[in-house]
Amino acid sequence: MAKNKEKTIVLDPFQKWAHSYGRLGTLLAIIYMIAVPFIICSVYKCTPTIGMVLNPGTIGILLIYIPVGFSEAISYTPVMGSSAYLGFITGNIMNLKFPVAINGLKVAKVEQSTPEGDAVSAVSIAVSSIVTIIILAIAAALSSLISPIFQTPFMVTAKDYVIPALFGAMALGLFGTGANTSGKIVKGATKGVIPVIIIVSAVALVARIGGAGGTLLGLAGILIVLMIPVAILSSWIMFKKGMIKVVDAVPKAEAAPAAEAVVEAAVEADEEK
Amino acid sequence: MKAIANSPLMFALVAIGLAYIVFLSIAFYRRAYKRCLELGITKETMKDVIKSSAIFSVVPSLSIVVGLFALVAVFQSVIWPWWRLSVIGSLSYEVQISGLLASSFGVSLVDMSPEQFGAVLILMSVGMLSGFLILIPFGKKLCMSVAKTETTSDWRHVFSGVFLLTLFAVFIPLLLIGDTIQALVMITGLIVAIILGVIASKPKMGWLNNFILAITMIVGMASSVFWVGLFK
Numbered sequence: 001m002a003k004n005k006e007k008t009i010v011l012d013p014f015q016k017w018a019h020s021y022g023r024l025g026t027l028l029a030i031i032y033m034i035a036v037p038f039i040i041c042s043v044y045k046c047t048p049t050i051g052m053v054l055n056p057g058t059i060g061i062l063l064i065y066i067p068v069g070f071s072e073a074i075s076y077t078p079v080m081g082s083s084a085y086l087g088f089i090t091g092n093i094m095n096l097k098f099p100v101a102i103n104g105l106k107v108a109k110v111e112q113s114t115p116e117g118d119a120v121s122a123v124s125i126a127v128s129s130i131v132t133i134i135i136l137a138i139a140a141a142l143s144s145l146i147s148p149i150f151q152t153p154f155m156v157t158a159k160d161y162v163i164p165a166l167f168g169a170m171a172l173g174l175f176g177t178g179a180n181t182s183g184k185i186v187k188g189a190t191k192g193v194i195p196v197i198i199i200v201s202a203v204a205l206v207a208r209i210g211g212a213g214g215t216l217l218g219l220a221g222i223l224i225v226l227m228i229p230v231a232i233l234s235s236w237i238m239f240k241k242g243m244i245k246v247v248d249a250v251p252k253a254e255a256a257p258a259a260e261a262v263v264e265a266a267v268e269a270d271e272e273k
Numbered sequence: 274m275k276a277i278a279n280s281p282l283m284f285a286l287v288a289i290g291l292a293y294i295v296f297l298s299i300a301f302y303r304r305a306y307k308r309c310l311e312l313g314i315t316k317e318t319m320k321d322v323i324k325s326s327a328i329f330s331v332v333p334s335l336s337i338v339v340g341l342f343a344l345v346a347v348f349q350s351v352i353w354p355w356w357r358l359s360v361i362g363s364l365s366y367e368v369q370i371s372g373l374l375a376s377s378f379g380v381s382l383v384d385m386s387p388e389q390f391g392a393v394l395i396l397m398s399v400g401m402l403s404g405f406l407i408l409i410p411f412g413k414k415l416c417m418s419v420a421k422t423e424t425t426s427d428w429r430h431v432f433s434g435v436f437l438l439t440l441f442a443v444f445i446p447l448l449l450i451g452d453t454i455q456a457l458v459m460i461t462g463l464i465v466a467i468i469l470g471v472i473a474s475k476p477k478m479g480w481l482n483n484f485i486l487a488i489t490m491i492v493g494m495a496s497s498v499f500w501v502g503l504f505k
Contacts, residue, residue, distance in 0.1 A: 011417075014308035018301070019413045025297045030405055032293065033360060036286050037394035044277050046387030053392045062400055069403030077408060077415040078436040084416070086301045088408055090294060091361040091401070096333040100326050103486050107325045108309075108318050113416075113433045116312050120322055122305035127323050128330040129298040133291060133359050135334040139341055140355040147342045157501050158494040159339040164448050164455040165493025166333075168462020169486050171445060172470065189434050193442035200443050204450035213451035223443045231439040232432065239431050246427035 012115030015082045018122060022085030029089045071221035075228070079112060083122035090129040094220075095162045099170060100128040163217065188244045192235030196227045277387060278350035287356040294360060325484075332490045353394070361401045457500040462493035 011019070041047040076093055077084040080101055087097040102112075104124030110116035139146065149155065200223060207213045216223075238244045277283065309319055337358050344354035378389050385393070407415075449456045466489045473481040 012308070014304055015416070017304055019416070021300070023409055023412070025300075026405060026409060029290075029293065029297070029360070030402055032290055033398050034402070036290065036356070037391065037398050039286060040277060040280075040283060040394060041391040043282055044280070044387060044391075046277065046391040048388040048392035048395065052388060053395055058392075058396055062396070065400050066403040069401055069405075070407055073404035073407035073412075074415070075436070075440060077412055078418060078433075079440065081416050082412075083301065083305070084408060084412060086298060088404060089297065089361060090359070092333065092337060092358075095336070096330060099333075099486065100329050103329050104322045104326055107322045107482070108314055110314070112437065116309070116314065118416075119305045119308040119312060120314070122301050123309060123319065123322055124326040126298040126302035126305065127326040130295060130302075131327050131330040132334045132337065133295055133298075135331065135338065136341060136355055136359050137291070139338040140351045143342070143345060143351045147345065151339075151342055151346075154498050155339050156343075157498050159336040161455065161458045161494050161497035162333055162336045162490070163444075164458040165462045165490045165497075166486075167441075167444055167448055168459040168464075168493050169466045169489035171441065171459070171463055172466050186430050186434055189431060189438060192431070192435060193438045196439055196442040197446055201446040201450055204447050208450055208452075216447050216451045217444075217455075220443055220447060223447075224440055227443055228436065228439050231435045231442065235431055235435050236428070239428055244431055246430045 012118065014119050014122070015115060018082035018085065018118065022082060026085045026089055068218070068221050071225040075221055075224040080125070081113060081118035081121055083118060083125045086122065086129060087125050090125075090132065092132070095166065096128060096132065097125050099166050100124045102170060185248075186244065186246050188238070189235070191243055192238050193231045195234045196231050199230065200227065275349050277390060278348055278353055283350075283352045287352055290356060291359055325486075328484060329487045329490075332487055332494070336494070357397060453504055454497060454500045457504075458493050458497045461496040461500075462489050465489045465492045 038047075072093060073084075073088070076087070076098060080087050080093075080098065083101065087093055087101070090097065101121040101124050104120045105112055105117055108116070108120045110120050112121070203223070204213060204216060207216050235244060306319060310316065341351075341354050341358050344358070345351050348354055375385070375393070378385060378392075380389070445459075448459045466485060469481060469485045469488060472478055473485065
């Protein structure tokens with residue numbers, strides 16, 4: 001019965017548009033991106049030999065990054081929804097597009113993986129892309145004037161800590177499970193990822209002892225892909241055992257929307273009951 | 274190599290590419306904005322979303338500018354780094370791959386032959402495209418697999434949230450255990466977010482909600498300088 005219902009999912013008009021034009025727009029963008037170096041090479045007669053492009057050194061580098069690209073697409077697309085196309089074209093997913101989409105969902109009080117969530121994420125990601133392009137254009141135009149500011153030790157150190165600062169800001173609200181636009185609340189959802197937290201903590205500890213703790217972040221995408229089946233399985237078991245429950249949303253009092261700690265505490269209190 | 278990197282042709286190709294990306298962003302924005310209103314989201318809320326997204330994007334963009342100048346120093350040109358960091362390229366990938374490729378050729382980027390430079394341009398352009406081999410054919414399926422509707426089964430509500438939770442369940446232990454400075458920056462951000470959240474819940478302070486993420490990021494990143502000074 002449930003299966004039949006799931007098959008009837010109909011895409012929202014915006015989602016339909018985003019998937020068809022997103023695909024087309026992405027395809028054109030990557031064709032152009034690949035074409036640019038070849039145009040340059042053919043005009044300036046600097047086309048390299050195949051051996052120069054593909055040699056053991058460069059293949060080694062590509063072998064590191066190709067799986068990262070695959071894993072990022074698998075991990076982030078379900079979260080970003082149909083706006084993933086624009087997000088991936090403009091890049092900087094983890095340090096910019098993903099958090100900006102999550103922030104947009106919170107401001108609009110809508111939920112991911114819903115028509116509202118997809119449309120709001122797309123607005124956030126589009127605005128963010130344009131802002132980044134403008135800032136980079138200004139920086140490029142004024143490069144000789146402003147580059148000393150951005151090469152100060154303060155800026156060089158701070159730029160390496162975008163992701164930790166972001167997660168500090170987002171961790172608070174994301175583990176809350178507030179009412180959603182489909183009228184349901186998932187209670188205890190975070191319990192489903194406890195095995196993932198344990199496994200990743202063990203991996204991080206081993207890496208830290210081995211002196212490679214700081215470099216682990218580069219492999220986060222691959223770890224996510226490996227951990228998604230674990231999280232799905234443990235969530236499924238806990239759902240079947242009643243440890244994770246889906247209940248009808250009870251209209252919340254006019255709680256301050258971003259006081260996530262307050263919302264979180266209320267959800268936790270409900271769980272305790 | 275420097276002549277190619279600073280050529281008018283390079284500039285023209287980059288400008289056309291960026292114009293296309295801006296056009297695509299505007300197309301997505303217009304469609305999505307219209308749909309948000311149709312779905313009952315008020316103009317006021319959308320104004321908040323736009324303002325908050327724009328403000329939030331400034332700080333990470335400035336960190337990309339730092340990366341831009343790191344790449345400019347390597348390339349002795351601003352055009353190509355500007356292009357790479359405005360499109361697919363992630364900051365860390367672009368900075369790493371340019372350095373790694375130069376070392377694999379055994380010369381610095383500035384001393385490369387035109388052909389070696391051509392190889393760098395090609396590899397930087399294709400290296401991060403692998404994700405699209407998943408996104409273009411399977412993007413719709415990946416989104417549909419977690420889509421929620423009113424008729425969605427209970428399990429599906431749980432399932433759709435698993436991806437986001439897994440992302441956090443992976444990143445948070447990596448940040449907390451992998452590196453002391455990263456952990457301290459994250460905890461600083463968390464504390465600042467809690468304090469701002471409490472302040473924002475006070476009467477007449479609701480406007481602060483739109484700035485919490487941006488302020489937290491600035492304080493968190495700035496704190497890294499203090500923590501590095503203390504522990505390194």
